[in-house]
Amino acid sequence: MTTQLPAKIGFIGLGNMGRPMAANLARKGGKLVVRDADASRQAGFVQEFGSEDGGSAKAFAEAEVVVTMLPNGRIVRQALIESGIADALPRGSLIIDTSSAEPLLTRELAQDLADRGIGVVDAPVSGGMPKAIDGTLSIMLGADDDALAERAITVLSQMSARIFRTGALGTGHAMKALNNYVLGAGFVAAAEAYVVGEKFGLDPKLMVDVLNASSGRNVSTEAVFPSEVVTRRFRANFTFGLISKDVGIAAELADRLSIETPLLDEVFRALSEGGKELGMGADYSELVRIFERRADITHG
Structure with a gap:
């Protein structure tokens, strides 16, 4: 299992949960490109952590992994596909969806992204803001491929050591x-x-x-x-x-x-x-x- 972080990690969604999770990832050495619907929140994170601004889809062109922390599966889809980010990502990249999303929508998203050579795992979290801040969240990881799960754990472990492998894709969200x-x-x-x-x-x-x-x-x-x-x-x-x-x-x-x-x-x-x-x-x-x-x- 690889333990080295990807050279560049995308992070989409810097809300109450996403921001502290991304902050922990940045503090552990992750080089991030970040995006949020709130431009001021995005700019504040970029300034504080020296991350790259993800205002354009092209900014994600070198991201090997993208973490999403968004309200639901439909918004995850919009943020990845309708934004153009999925088209900008390199083949072989990985989406780690930590949102609370619908399991069946997650599987549909994975099917659509597979044509682009992009893998998907679901890794929703539990514990609220306090545990997001101190890095003790419970993370439920679903993946169809063990190799993708191992890649995801390399990133997720920087946000919490409490990772539960739940089974196939969608089982984490379930x-x-x-x-x-x-x-x-x-x-x-x-x-x-x-x-x-x-x-x-x-x-x-x-x-x-x-x-x-x-x-x-x-x-x-x-x-x-x-x-x-x-x-x-x-x-x-x-x-x-x-x-x-x-x-x-x-x-x-x-x-x-x-x-x-x-x-x-x-x-x-x-x-x-x-x-x-x-x-x-x-x-x-x-x-x-x-x-x-x-x-x-x-x-x-």
């Missing part, structure tokens, strides 16, 4: 969506229990303490409820738009596989309706507020 479904399901269950307890007169902090000392604990009760719900902060660390998108991908995959998933469907409905009511940019922890309102629970 795993990411299923992971966030389980996250959402745990939160919805905890939120319902929290509101029932509030209505009955249980102390909110006590409920969370008991859950976390008992078998009902999950990542939401351990992290989200103490910091966001009990404190009533509801900060936008993970928005309705993001989690409902991922849970929707899991629901669509189940449907395409003809698998009945009533709980998955209900969690998707709850998160989607929460986003419509409070705004897709609101933190998904605010779902508790909707449940409280329906239960006639008020807070000063």
Whole structure:
């Protein structure tokens, strides 16, 4: 397995997750050409890290690997094919899609890029901004070719050592969506229990303490409820738009596989309706507020 970084790496998408991931790659010696829909964000990264400006497709002509961190698979396709970048890339180059994208769209993209001699792997991440910053993300790597997977790991390992080889192309994106479904399901269950307890007169902090000392604990009760719900902060660390998108991908995959998933469907409905009511940019922890309102629970 090669351990030497490619001479030039493209990075597309410098948002909340992409920027710290690209920054870690640059700090580890990666020579980057970067692009973002926000020109000022792109220029700021170029200035801080001495990277090459990827404003033109030709700037990617020598990139052996391109990492994408974008909102969904359709935007990944636009950023690579409709932008002209795919035509500019050399044959034998590799796309590493770290976005939360649709598994079947990823496979379609790979088929289209194969005609250009470009390989594709999917490598979505989990852990949020804090872990993107400190380089401890969980990375789920799907690839049809072991050689492509090894090339991808050479780059991905500069952003995190926690890389899980999930199987064929698309399995990484599937795993990411299923992971966030389980996250959402745990939160919805905890939120319902929290509101029932509030209505009955249980102390909110006590409920969370008991859950976390008992078998009902999950990542939401351990992290989200103490910091966001009990404190009533509801900060936008993970928005309705993001989690409902991922849970929707899991629901669509189940449907395409003809698998009945009533709980998955209900969690998707709850998160989607929460986003419509409070705004897709609101933190998904605010779902508790909707449940409280329906239960006639008020807070000063």
